[in-house]
């Protein structure tokens with residue numbers, strides 16, 4: 384996790400920097416927006432930019448956009464200055480951190496941005512085979528394709544391989560091919576030369592060059608468009624890249640890891656993914672089993688997350704009691720480890736005492752949304768709004784859906800397909816969060832990428848999707 388601090392933070396730079404360092408971040412500092420742009424262009428890289436509200440936050444965000452940098456920005460200022468906070472958020476900052484810096488808040492922001500906590504916790508035999516294979520192939524330079532359902536730990540596995548490799552002291556650079564808009568991805572990967580397009584005022588170093596001497600993770604690679612796949616193939620085959628608008632190929636020394644939650648061979652057969660690229664990447668395939676097929680991991684991870692979130696929230700250590708554990712073991716875990724993690728985080732906050740009981744375990748998606756008021760044949764969009772009020776009650780916490788007797792159960796849904804029910808649940812949840820993708824994905828227990836992919840499918844099918852809202856408008 385690399386943090387770039389821009390500005391003086393009203394004299395609190397060293398305090399903020401120290402907190403971030405203690406949390407394991409690498410911290411760099413520059414006084415001005417120009418300085419920040421120069422640092423980024425040089426390939427110094429940042430996973431998060433923290434900017435003083437005294438500077439022109441809007442200008443910084445525009446400059447990042449113009450030069451195609453996809454990096455989140457948070458603004459910092461003296462706590463009472465509400466106006467500049469609002470202004471910064473309007474300009475596209477993801478968060479506002481009041482000064483003087485609060486250690487817990489900075490830690491939470493760093494955590495949210497980088498999802499830092501990379502220990503691989505597992506002892507289920509179903510996972511042991513994959514882990515052994517990962518350790519075995521880690522020291523080589525072979526490309527690895529890591530597959531598995533959403534939330535099974537693909538990115539964590541990539542970090543694990545890097546840590547165990549000969550490149551462990553080199554950089555680990557991750558590019559989320561699904562989250563970065565298509566027109567920015569090429570610059571993000573390969574960099575660009577000054578003048579390559581309007582807004583390219585200087586040379587910019589891309590992730591391939593940033594990862595030199597280390598590992599490059601191409602996350603959600605199946606989302607990359609075919610044109611870029613061709614360029615990627617050349618980069619992987621020849622270990623050289625071309626910056627956008629560049630005339631000189633640049634040599635790179637990297638190890639490539641890639642992840643996907645799709646069946647890549649099927650994607651290749653359907654012409655959506657280049658077959659030659661698939662075979663290049665798939666020198667080794669590590670397939671992560673879904674959590675529901677790893678019963679021993681459910682128990683171990685549940686206790687691990689209970690401890691982790693007790694500590695993170697400054698609460699007495701809470702452990703999962705037998706009744707709660709039985710519920711966890713019986714759940715389907717569509718969102719896999721990520722869903723389990725969110726469930727335990729909630730459970731820790733909802734419990735009292737040292738044992739987590741079943742009443743604190745809220746399994747989102749365990750109970751279906753209330754039956755639609757409109758007839759089954761109504762168009763999806765109409766149905767979605769008809770069920771909205773009920774869904775809001777269920778998620779608002781007023782109706783603890785899992786604990787009480789489920790009114791009507793799933794009977795009212797019989798006759799509808801799983802895809803339809805899923806679509807309505809997703810759209811209802813999104814309305815409930817006022818269009819905020821990040822919150823909706825958390826509630827649904829799915830990744831933001833999965834959510835975006837689903838929403839894209841719906842709008843491709845002509846179904847209206849609520850516009851992005853709240854703080855994630857800038858990244859949607």
Ligand SMILES: Nc1ncnc2c1ncn2[C@@H]1O[C@H](COP(=O)(O)OP(=O)(O)OP(=O)(O)O)[C@@H](O)[C@H]1O
Pocket residue numbers: 498500501502503504505531532533534535536537538539540642644684720721724829830831832
């Ligand atoms: N074995 C594990 N031990 C500890 N934490 C884990 C484990 N597997 C996954 N996690 C945690 O679960 C969350 C999801 O993991 P990760 O992001 O690696 O999954 P993913 O497969 O890349 O998901 P997606 O397909 O949605 O991108 C992370 O917070 C990660 O730290």
Ligand SMILES: [Mg+2]
Pocket residue numbers: 537538602642
């Ligand atoms: Mg991932």
